[in-house]
Amino acid sequence: MELVLVHPEIPHNSGCAARLAAALGLRLQLVEPLGFSLEDRYLKRAGLDYWPAVELLVHADWESTARALETGASRPLAERLRLFSARGGTSLFATDFRPDDVLVFGSESTGLPPELLSAYPERRVYVPIRSCVRSLNLANVVALATYTALVRAGVPLPDNDGSYRSDARRDEDVWPADVARRALLR
Numbered sequence: 427m428e429l430v431l432v433h434p435e436i437p438h439n440s441g442c443a444a445r446l447a448a449a450l451g452l453r454l455q456l457v458e459p460l461g462f463s464l465e466d467r468y469l470k471r472a473g474l475d476y477w478p479a480v481e482l483l484v485h486a487d488w489e490s491t492a493r494a495l496e497t498g499a500s501r502p503l504a505e506r507l508r509l510f511s512a513r514g515g516t517s518l519f520a521t522d523f524r525p526d527d528v529l530v531f532g533s534e535s536t537g538l539p540p541e542l543l544s545a546y547p548e549r550r551v552y553v554p555i556r557s558c559v560r561s562l563n564l565a566n567v568v569a570l571a572t573y574t575a576l577v578r579a580g581v582p583l584p585d586n587d588g589s590y591r592s593d594a595r596r597d598e599d600v601w602p603a604d605v606a607r608r609a610l611l612r
Contacts, residue, residue: 428527430530433533437472443564443565444473514552518551
């Protein structure tokens with residue numbers, strides 16, 4: 427399973443997604459433009475000292491992201507996309523997920539680009555909320571959606587009894603920019 431944030435604006439939300447990715451062993455992909463620098467102290471703080479355990483890939487645009495996600499995949503990207511939106515689609519709790527799905531989340535202020543949503547209308551997923559609430563916090567939706575998708579896809583969650591063993595690289599001063607790889611596919 428892959429996590430993709432398209433044009434995220436708030437460093438704390440992306441840092442929380444990175445921490446989740448580290449906790450579950452998933453790759454996190456960010457699609458530029460970003461509303462922050464990978465050198466942002468709030469981004470680093472939200473990811474705490476888990477940045478060495480994050481596989482972070484940064485793409486210049488959606489097109490290069492799509493090409494990277496298609497490379498080596500056994501199913502077409504159009505069948506793997508799950509586009510999270512506050513407006514319409516299938517409820518998260520009624521959606522069937524597969525282990526190779528790509529969970530895609532939009533920016534905090536505008537969500538996913540309309541052209542992406544209109545290109546794959548049947549791939550839209552929403553989290554049910556009351557009509558008096560515009561949307562949920564991005565980091566909360568990423569966490570809820572990721573755990574739900576993994577469980578519904580039958581992907582085993584980390585086998586942990588609650589114990590903690592720090593990563594050997596924990597005490598290194600690793601910043602998000604240190605672990606980020608720039609996608610070369612254009």
